[in-house]
Amino acid sequence: MSFCIAPFLKINHDLTGNYRPCDFHDEFEGEYKTPEECFRSPEMELMRLDMIHGLIRDECSNCHKLEDVGIKSRRQHFNEMYPDEIFELKMNPRVRFPIKDLEMSFDNTCNFACVTCSPTYSSQWEKELGVIEKATCDLNPEIVKNLKHLTLLGGEPMLSKRAYTQEFFKTMHENFDFENALLVLYTNNSIQPKGHWYNLLKKVKNLIVFCSLDGVDEVGEYVRFGHNQEIFDYNYRIWKGFADTRIAFTTHIMNIFQVNKMLERYDEVDFQTLHSPKYLNPSILPAHIKDMILQHDDSVGSLAVCLLTIRTFRV
Numbered sequence: 562m563s564f565c566i567a568p569f570l571k572i573n574h575d576l577t578g579n580y581r582p583c584d585f586h587d588e589f590e591g592e593y594k595t596p597e598e599c600f601r602s603p604e605m606e607l608m609r610l611d612m613i614h615g616l617i618r619d620e621c622s623n624c625h626k627l628e629d630v631g632i633k634s635r636r637q638h639f640n641e642m643y644p645d646e647i648f649e650l651k652m653n654p655r656v657r658f659p660i661k662d663l664e665m666s667f668d669n670t671c672n673f674a675c676v677t678c679s680p681t682y683s684s685q686w687e688k689e690l691g692v693i694e695k696a697t698c699d700l701n702p703e704i705v706k707n708l709k710h711l712t713l714l715g716g717e718p719m720l721s722k723r724a725y726t727q728e729f730f731k732t733m734h735e736n737f738d739f740e741n742a743l744l745v746l747y748t749n750n751s752i753q754p755k756g757h758w759y760n761l762l763k764k765v766k767n768l769i770v771f772c773s774l775d776g777v778d779e780v781g782e783y784v785r786f787g788h789n790q791e792i793f794d795y796n797y798r799i800w801k802g803f804a805d806t807r808i809a810f811t812t813h814i815m816n817i818f819q820v821n822k823m824l825e826r827y828d829e830v831d832f833q834t835l836h837s838p839k840y841l842n843p844s845i846l847p848a849h850i851k852d853m854i855l856q857h858d859d860s861v862g863s864l865a866v867c868l869l870t871i872r873t874f875r876v
């Protein structure tokens with residue numbers, strides 16, 4: 562089965578003005594000024610038609626590769642999230658929804674420079690590697706009213722000044738469905754929720770906070786420059802007090818031996834595959850190094866074994 566509901570209701574927007582239907586898919590080719598413009602574009606509609614006609618799209622191969630080795634894919638995850646919409650589409654393939662699922666970052670303001678990151682997502686890397694051209698994504702009341710799922714990424718969202726200048730909090734307080742919609746926040750967990758952020762997040766009934774952590778103790782501090790394990794654990798307990806809090810662990814070459822350690826230390830770990838940079842993707846390791854890793858049985862989980870064989874990076 563190849564059908565995915567994502568292109569019918571979801572859109573991801575990054576700071577450089579690129580749009581995708583999900584984080585596993587390449588960016589769309591067209592240049593769009595707003596999420597709505599991309600969502601209504603012919604290339605997104607073409608993707609929907611491919612889904613309706615059961616075509617297996619090359620651009621969606623990352624999902625199929627994961628499914629082939631028994632790992633839950635984004636496709637399966639989205640299809641589980643939106644059974645009503647899938648039913649509606651089955652009844653009437655011409656039906657089209659508004660954007661119900663939006664993933665966005667305000668800007669790249671961040672106090673970390675992680676090995677897997679880039680200027681698009683970290684102002685620290687931008688300082689290091691040069692200024693990037695930025696687009697903006699302002700939430701308008703119409704989009705917010707229709708959302709069933711909003712994911713906020715950074716930079717570090719809670720350090721973003723744009724969240725204030727674009728009246729994000731007012732728009733959210735007036736239009737977001739606090740009872741039913743899901744809000745997902747990704748944070749580097751270096752700061753605690755306070756002020757406007759705290760007042761907003763405490764109203765959300767379905768709140769999931771992903772604290773990014775790509776290794777414990779010295780490994781975590783090495784691969785996520787700016788991370789401090791003690792501060793992380795302290796703040797993690799605070800988040801646990803008022804939100805469904807999970808760890809987002811992006812698995813790469815420098816932390817592949819940390820899989821079991823993460824599982825021992827934290828109860829909710831979401832293993833995420835690395836798309837870029839390619840040189841940190843475990844699947845590019847030479848065969849003899851992969852064998853060495855697999856022989857290191859005690860510290861490599863079955864997930865790591867799969868990650869060694871699947872090429873999830875973008876080229």
Ligand code: SF4
Pocket residue numbers: 564565566567568582583584585586620621622623624634635636639
């Ligand atoms: S099948 Fe996978 S890659 Fe394609 S749109 Fe759906 S979630 Fe994204």
